[in-house]
Amino acid sequence: MKDVATRVVPDDPLGTRSQRRRSLGWITGLTAGLIATVCLTIGIGPVWIPPDVVLGIVGDRLLDLPPDPDRARSDVSIVLNVRIPRVLLGVAVGAGLAMCGAVLQAMVRNMLADPYILGISGGASVGAAGAILFGLGAGIGLNALPVSAFLGALGAALLVFFIARAGGQITSLRLLLSGVAVGYALSAVTSFIIFASDSAEGSRSVMFWLLGSLSLARWDPLLLVVLVVVGLALLCFILWGRRLDAIAIGDETALTLGVSPTRTRVVLLVFVSLATGAVVAAAGAIGFVGLVIPHIARRLVGSPHTRVIPVAALIGAVFLVWADAAARTVMQPRELPIGIITAMVGAPFLLFLVRRMYARRV
Amino acid sequence: MLEARAIHHAYGATPVLRGVDVHASGGEVVGLIGPNGSGKTTLLRTLYGSLTPQRGTVTLDGVPLARLTRPELARRLAVVVQESTTELPLSVADTVLLGRIPHQGTFQRRTATDLAVAADALDRVGAAHLAGRDFGGLSGGERQRVLIARALAQQADHLLMDEPTNHLDIHFQHEVLHLVRELGVTTIVVLHDLNLAARYCDRVVLLDDGMARAHGAPEEVLDSGGLEEVYRIAIQAVTADDGRMQLLFRHMDRTGATDAPTTAKGRL
Numbered sequence: 001m002k003d004v005a006t007r008v009v010p011d012d013p014l015g016t017r018s019q020r021r022r023s024l025g026w027i028t029g030l031t032a033g034l035i036a037t038v039c040l041t042i043g044i045g046p047v048w049i050p051p052d053v054v055l056g057i058v059g060d061r062l063l064d065l066p067p068d069p070d071r072a073r074s075d076v077s078i079v080l081n082v083r084i085p086r087v088l089l090g091v092a093v094g095a096g097l098a099m100c101g102a103v104l105q106a107m108v109r110n111m112l113a114d115p116y117i118l119g120i121s122g123g124a125s126v127g128a129a130g131a132i133l134f135g136l137g138a139g140i141g142l143n144a145l146p147v148s149a150f151l152g153a154l155g156a157a158l159l160v161f162f163i164a165r166a167g168g169q170i171t172s173l174r175l176l177l178s179g180v181a182v183g184y185a186l187s188a189v190t191s192f193i194i195f196a197s198d199s200a201e202g203s204r205s206v207m208f209w210l211l212g213s214l215s216l217a218r219w220d221p222l223l224l225v226v227l228v229v230v231g232l233a234l235l236c237f238i239l240w241g242r243r244l245d246a247i248a249i250g251d252e253t254a255l256t257l258g259v260s261p262t263r264t265r266v267v268l269l270v271f272v273s274l275a276t277g278a279v280v281a282a283a284g285a286i287g288f289v290g291l292v293i294p295h296i297a298r299r300l301v302g303s304p305h306t307r308v309i310p311v312a313a314l315i316g317a318v319f320l321v322w323a324d325a326a327a328r329t330v331m332q333p334r335e336l337p338i339g340i341i342t343a344m345v346g347a348p349f350l351l352f353l354v355r356r357m358y359a360r361r362v
Numbered sequence: 363m364l365e366a367r368a369i370h371h372a373y374g375a376t377p378v379l380r381g382v383d384v385h386a387s388g389g390e391v392v393g394l395i396g397p398n399g400s401g402k403t404t405l406l407r408t409l410y411g412s413l414t415p416q417r418g419t420v421t422l423d424g425v426p427l428a429r430l431t432r433p434e435l436a437r438r439l440a441v442v443v444q445e446s447t448t449e450l451p452l453s454v455a456d457t458v459l460l461g462r463i464p465h466q467g468t469f470q471r472r473t474a475t476d477l478a479v480a481a482d483a484l485d486r487v488g489a490a491h492l493a494g495r496d497f498g499g500l501s502g503g504e505r506q507r508v509l510i511a512r513a514l515a516q517q518a519d520h521l522l523m524d525e526p527t528n529h530l531d532i533h534f535q536h537e538v539l540h541l542v543r544e545l546g547v548t549t550i551v552v553l554h555d556l557n558l559a560a561r562y563c564d565r566v567v568l569l570d571d572g573m574a575r576a577h578g579a580p581e582e583v584l585d586s587g588g589l590e591e592v593y594r595i596a597i598q599a600v601t602a603d604d605g606r607m608q609l610l611f612r613h614m615d616r617t618g619a620t621d622a623p624t625t626a627k628g629r630l
Contacts, residue, residue, distance in 0.1 A: 013481040014455040014474050015494045016472075239468050246460055248450050252443050257414050257516070258436030259465035303450040 025305045026300050030314035037318050041325040042083040046332055049075050049083075058084070081219065089217040089226060089282060090321040094289060096279040098228040098316025099309050100272045101290025102297065103237055106248035106305060107265060108172040114290040115276040117179040118269070121285035122186030123156025124149040124277065128284075129190045129206045133197040145209075146222050146281040153277035156182055158175065161269060170265045171251065211337030212286035214324045227276045233275035234313055240268060241305035248303075286339050288346030289316055295353050319345075363387035364439065364520050364548065369408055369418035373399075375436045378404045379415065380572040384550065386520070386565075391542060391549045393559040393580070396569030397593055403524055405569065406420045409550060410441045410522050422520065436464035439520045440513035442506075444528065454500070458484050461515025483514035487541060503534030510541065523551040527558060536561075560584050560607050562601050568592060581607055594618040 012018060043049040053071065057079045060067060067076060092356040100115035108117065116122075127148035135144075165172050190210075194203045217223060237244070243264045246254040250260040279286075297312035320338075323345070329336040365385035371378050379401045386392040394402045407413040408420055411427045420427045422438060430438075440461070459557040461483065462476040487507040492500065495509060497565050506526055513521055523542070535555065539562040542549055553559045559566050560580040568576040568583050570592040576583040583589070584607065585599045596612040614620045 013490060013493060014459070014477055014484070015453075016455060016459075016477055019455075106450065109449065242460070242463050245450075245452070245456070246463060249452075249460070250443075252412060255432070256410055256436060256439075256441035256443060257460055258431075258433035260432055298451070302456065303452045304456050312577065 018240055019302065019307075023202065023301045023311070026311055027314065029286060030311065030318065034318050034321075036349040037321050038087050041321050042079060042087050044325040045078070045083065045328050047075070047078055049079060052078055054083075085219050085223055086214050087321055089214050089223055090324045091317040092223075092226045092230045092278045093214065093283045093286065094195040094293075094316035094318070094320025095313035096226070096233065096275045096316075097286065097290040097320070098293035098297070098312040099234060099237055100276050100279075101238070102294035102305065102308050102312045103272055104290075105161055105294055106244050107268060107319045108176045109248060109250075110172070110176060111295070112291070113176070114287070115177060115272065115279075115287065116183065116287075116290070118273060118276070119156040119160045119179050119182035119186055120153045120273065121280055122183040122190070123159075124153040124285065125190040125206075125210055126156075126186050127152025127191065127281075128209050129193040132205045132209065133202040143220070143222060146216070150277050150281035152186075153280050154273060156186055157269070157273035157277065161273075169262050170269075175265070197300055207335055209284045211339035212284035212342070213327070213335065213337055214283050215328075215335055216345065220274060222282055226282045229274050229278045233271040234309065236267070236271045237309045238306055240264065241307075241309055244268065244305040245303070248305075252319075284337075284339070285344055286320070288339075288342045288350070289320060292346040292350045292353070293319065295350070299353065363424075364409060364420075364550065366420045367406065367418055367433055369405065369415045369420070371404060371408065371413065371415045371417075376404065378572050379408070379418075381418070382567075382569065382572070382574050383577075384409075384567050386548050386550050389546045389548050390564040391551065391562060393563035393566040394550060394552045394569060395554075395556060395566055395583075396575075400569040400592075401572045402569055404557070405525055405580055406522055406550070410439055412436055431589050432471070433464040436516055438518050439522065440516040440518040442509045442513050442523045442526055445522055452497050453493070454489070454495050454497050455480070457497045457508055458511045458515050460494075461512040464516055465495075479514060479517060480511075480515045483511040484508070486514060486545070487511045496534055502529045503531070503537060506530060506534070506538050507541070507602070510538070510545075514545070514547075519547060520543070521547045521549040525547065525552050525554060527553065527555060556584055556589075556609050560609065590614070 039051050039054060042054045043051055053075060056068065057071065057076050061080060096117055104113045104115060104117060105111055127150070128145055131145045131148040145182070160175070160179045160182045163182070164175040194206055197203060241260045246257045246259040247261050249263055254261045254264070293316045294308065294312050296315055297308045301307040301311050323341045324338050326341050327336045330336055363385060367383050369379045369382045369489070382401070382405055384392065384394070384405065394405060396402050404413065408415045411420070414428070422430065422435070425437060458480045459472070459476065462472070463482060465476065481490070482491060487510050489504065489507045489511060492504060492508065497505065500508065504518065526538050530538065535558060541559055542551065543562055551563070563580055565578060566580050566583045567574050568589065575592055576586060576588050590597050594614055596614045598610045600608050600610060602608045612620050
């Protein structure tokens with residue numbers, strides 16, 4: 001916390017002005033970083049396309065200019081139809097997981113919480129395994145997998161919500177315990193579905209999906225849904241950031257500050273469930289982003305959530321887009337599940353943070 | 363005026379409050395005293411609407427609490443409760459600014475007034491120099507002052523405090539209550555230390571087994587025989603050199619016999 005400590009000066013007695021300058025600096029820097037990341041990573045993959053070519057292709061398309069005859073048509077198609085939707089999905093998934101993690105850590109007052117503690121990944125896996133192995137929702141064609149994963153995720157979140165709500169109030173401990181219990185139960189169901197299935201290839205697909213991948217990204221309604229839901233959740237979390245600060249301290253304190261803990265939890269849980277459900281449906285259960293990124297954001301701008309949420313979203317987006325660029329290049333021609341990369345980078349980083357951040361406090 | 367009338371409440375089959383009345387107005391400091399389990403904290407929770415009593419009414423300037431929205435209530439009644447610990451490192455400035463939440467709408471940004479009120483609150487409790495520090499790294503006395511500053515930032519005209527002197531050394535116990543007196547805000551404070559109640563409260567309410575056993579000026583309530591019965595301890599009131607009442611205590615067993623003094627100095 002020393003790093004975000006503010007200097008007390010007469011015309012800024014609370015040090016809020018310097019805090020705000022610091023946060024704005026990070027948000028501006030990270031936004032620039034995200035734009036650079038997007039421009040660079042669109043070019044990265046089995047076929048390398050230089051950033052100037054990428055910008056040219058995008059510019060031509062945006063200005064509706066005729067295609068440059070010197071450009072390979074395959075490059076244009078790769079950039080417009082494969083890489084851009086994939087990078088956009090990466091931005092939404094990274095931002096969504098990071099900010100949902102920050103919200104849940106505050107809401108259950110536990111720094112080890114991540115977006116999956118609501119049993120969402122467990123529910124989504126059951127849906128996905130059902131779709132892959134038993135053709136669940138086959139009638140809706142290509143979208144069967146994400147749709148059944150999304151429904152599974154929302155079903156799990158609802159179940160956790162109703163179990164935690166017994167007695168009219170949702171306390172942080174009850175939410176945490178019911179999330180963990182439902183998550184374990186649903187993982188068992190997924191394992192059972194895989195075990196009961198005869199298809200080795202199908203089981204492999206489920207495993208690949210469970211570790212996460214952005215390879216299914218394309219211009220379809222699912223991408224739009226993920227972008228819109230994550231955008232709305234971001235807005236909600238920033239607007240309710242101060243209430244989140246209050247319930248992060250304690251329900252009784254929140255109440256005395258005019259904040260209803262149960263109502264705040266319900267509203268935030270709805271957005272967390274929708275955002276995480278959409279993200280998991282589109283990209284699988286990518287771990288560690290929602291756990292680690294919020295800690296980095298807090299280290300940069302302190303704990304108030306009006307600052308933590310946008311910073312976490314930006315870091316999450318940058319990190320995930322680079323992790324995906326690595327996923328599609330390090331083991332060419334095979335694609336590595338992105339969850340392996342996020343865990344490999346995230347776990348040591350979390351250990352480093354725990355040592356640095358909390359050594360003085362615990 | 364904050365007033366609770368005929369408050370009854372039970373946890374399951376166990377009655378905790380059995381028809382308690384308490385009120386505070388006009389900038390007075392009212393102490394709630396009583397042994398462990400006598401219902402002090404439960405009564406306090408009904409006073410700030412965290413707990414709805416099964417019977418009885420709590421009103422703020424004549425309006426039942428149930429008719430006020432949470433933010434409305436928080437603008438008129440501030441509370442310093444025993445804070446649960448949080449792992450989130452929050453600065454002192456951010457902690458005090460939380461007191462402005464009841465004054466801010468969802469779409470409202472923090473205004474210059476919010477900052478000025480919070481800075482002034484921190485200044486009034488003599489903690490302006492702590493603004494940039496991590497709240498979790500403060501000493502007990504500093505924390506309590508910051509929490510009072512947060513309550514002041516709410517700009518409420520009523521203040522409730524649950525054992526604000528807990529875990530504080532003797533200097534800070536007096537420092538905190540001295541500060542509360544100086545604020546001039548109508549206050550109801552739960553206290554364990556009867557001498558602090560005697561020194562800093564205008565009136566005290568003695569709770570026992572969910573009922574108000576005595577109610578009045580500290581000298582009347584604390585110097586009565588009822589106190590010995592309620593606390594099951596031998597009590598002697600003496601006069602300190604500033605003319606204020608001071609209580610001395612000695613263990614009393616179930617038969618009413620007290621410990622024999624070991625030295626002449628220790629005699630009550």
